Amino acid sequence: MAKPVExxxxxxxxxxxxxxxxxxxxxxxxxxxxxxxxDAGCGSGRNLVYFLxxxxxxxxxxxxxxxxxxxxxxxxxxxxxxxxxxxxxxxVDRLSFPDASFDVVxxxxxxxxxxxxxxxxxxxxxxxxxxxPGGIFFARLASSIGVEDKxxxxxxxxxxxxxxxxxxxxxxxxxxxxxxxxxxxFIEPIKTxxxxxxxxxxxxxxxxx
Numbered sequence: 145m146a147k148p149v150e151x152x153x154x155x156x157x158x159x160x161x162x163x164x165x166x167x168x169x170x171x172x173x174x175x176x177x178x179x180x181x182x183d184a185g186c187g188s189g190r191n192l193v194y195f196l197x198x199x200x201x202x203x204x205x206x207x208x209x210x211x212x213x214x215x216x217x218x219x220x221x222x223x224x225x226x227x228x229x230x231x232x233x234x235x236v237d238r239l240s241f242p243d244a245s246f247d248v249v250x251x252x253x254x255x256x257x258x259x260x261x262x263x264x265x266x267x268x269x270x271x272x273x274x275x276x277p278g279g280i281f282f283a284r285l286a287s288s289i290g291v292e293d294k295x296x297x298x299x300x301x302x303x304x305x306x307x308x309x310x311x312x313x314x315x316x317x318x319x320x321x322x323x324x325x326x327x328x329x330f331i332e333p334i335k336t337x338x339x340x341x342x343x344x345x346x347x348x349x350x351x352x353x
């Protein structure tokens with residue numbers, strides 16, 4: 145009698161809704177099981193499915209109670225050994241973790257919600273504070289790169305975008321200057337995707353010295 149065929153997990157089951165540029169870092173071997181990872185502004189936990197499945201020590205924060213509840217639920221299914229306290233309802237600019245706690249800090253589509261440059265700086269400094277020396281900071285954030293003539297300044301780096309949204313936007317010079325001040329080294333060039341001239345998303349990946 146033939147043995148039943150075991151169907152492997154689909155890509156969606158393995159990786160969830162992971163950001164394609166974060167997936168690119170996985171393909172390049174920058175992350176390895178056992179690393180301590182913080183998703184700062186985790187939302188529904190879409191970027192954490194693979195890490196939860198494959199032996200990473202996963203932590204996450206979000207200001208939304210519903211988001212943390214959903215992320216805890218996913219973690220409970222995929223990595224039940226992890227404590228619920230790994231997933232905390234708190235703002236990115238006031239993290240409760242000790243200095244140098246993580247090998248990787250992920251900030252996916254979070255920083256462009258900053259109200260002003262002061263808050264943006266506070267968010268970045270907090271994520272940098274909890275990153276270990278030699279650790280990797282991965283960010284995807286809205287920028288003005290490639291859409292400079294299509295956006296309208298409202299105040300303090302907050303812009304009206306052609307898609308109707310309002311976002312805090314960085315540019316290449318700002319990312320270069322901030323990286324230098326933090327003492328970071330680029331492990332990827334700054335990469336930007338312009339979406340039909342409606343918005344621009346930039347990838348910022350650096351290592352802490």
